Amino acid sequence: MVRWFQSFRRPATVDPLASGGGPEEDPGVRSRLTALRASAARIGTTLDENATCAELTREAVRQVGGTAAVLRAGSEAGEYEAVNGDPALLPDVRWAMAAAQETSAPGAAADPVPVLASGGARPALCVPLATGRHRYGGLVCARDRAPFTPEETGLLALLAERAASHIRHAQEHERVRGIVGKLQRALLAEPGRPHPNLDVAIRYLPVGQSALVGGDWCETVRLHFGRTLLVVGDVMGHGLEAAVDMTAYRSSLRSIASADLPPHRVLRRLDDSASAEPERRPATCLIARVDPNRGQVTFASAGHLPPAVIDAQGRTSLLAVPVGPPLGTGLGGYEPATYELDPGQTLVLFTDGLVEHRGEDIDHSLDRLAGVSFEATAGVEDVIDTVLARLDARHAEDDVAVLAAQLHARTQQDLDGRR
Structure with a gap:
């Protein structure tokens, strides 16, 4: 993610005639940041966890092509969810489960990094669906052409982090809603x-x-x-x-x-x-x-x-x-x-x-x-x-x-x- 952000940065150009000598604004940076904000805004439009996952995979495919899916943390069934694109492109779910567990383990780094597939005919990666200490699984992406670039990987990681933040809010909303429901049932004498x-x-x-x-x-x-x-x-x-x-x-x-x-x-x-x-x-x-x-x-x-x-x-x-x-x-x-x-x-x-x-x-x-x-x-x-x-x-x-x-x-x- 850090490398992807660095791709937006340009050396500061100082005008010796300008008082204060501030950096010039790069139009390319402005354009790419505007696109990034628009992309992120399409994720988390509701307080529905399933809808957020669907928005995440849809936006991932929009940005890098191929197929995207979500694998929930603790999913015993080992099934992809919110699949967008051709499911046949996705890697073996056992690899995705191992990759998601690697980044969701109690001792995992606070800033988890994507896991790239080490073998197979198609490029694939598992981006942690996490924010801070809250881990919800992984965003799995695959395609049948060139491997994912560092910039693409960083973008997917950023989108997955945004989705994880909204999933956290959705789960908290459901928890509070459950408490309110119990209270209301008690009031309904x-x-x-x-x-x-x-x-x-x-x-x-x-x-x-x-x-x-x-x-x-x-x-x-x-x-x-x-x-x-x-x-x-x-x-x-x-x-x-x-x-x-x-x-x-x-x-x-x-x-x-x-x-x-x-x-x-x-x-x-x-x-x-x-x-x-x-x-x-x-x-x-x-x-x-x-x-x-x-x-x-x-x-x-x-x-x-x-x-x-x-x-x-x-x-x-x-x-x-x-x-x-x-x-x-x-x-x-x-x-x-x-x-x-x-x-x-x-x-x-x-x-x-x-x-x-x-x-x-x-x-x-x-x-x-x-x-x-x-x-x-x-x-x-x-x-x-x-x-x-x-x-x-x-x-x-x-x-x-x-x-x-x-x-x-x-x-x-x-x-x-x-x-």
């Missing part, structure tokens, strides 16, 4: 169980592919006298930080709900608790207290979208609920709203990711939900499946949480049991 007199289904869809959980959540809490508290919430923001605050809200809710307060007073206490923590993100929340014995549901909203109800004919409408400030503002001011609820109706609570689209008026978004029709006999799981499909929730721009609930129809046996 299951909601409580409602009373047997209520059928409930819940679905949660995090936005994107890298998250298991975000700031949206659903919860059910059993209360006295057969009543159940249904809750949906949405912490502002996305990702792990929002998920951490989400668990704080859920934990507070479970504690406050144990006092069996009306929904608007639950929100008031949640707001007081959150506003006392400056680092806590604001959140919207909708609470519904379902009372099957009275056939009623009482709502309270903290900046949340209204609930929907599906009637016995499968028609959808939105229920008007007074909207107070989001949780965490410390402003309070929540009011209840009570509606009749019978076994022929389905209650649907949801977060804004289900309906909202960037640049669209929210009223238009809600009208689209109100336009969804359902089978008259649809159960709670069928209701959620239908609404997610009709509103294309799999491609939502935000996290989606949906909760559907239906009262059990009381039989004569149930009524007799109350006498």
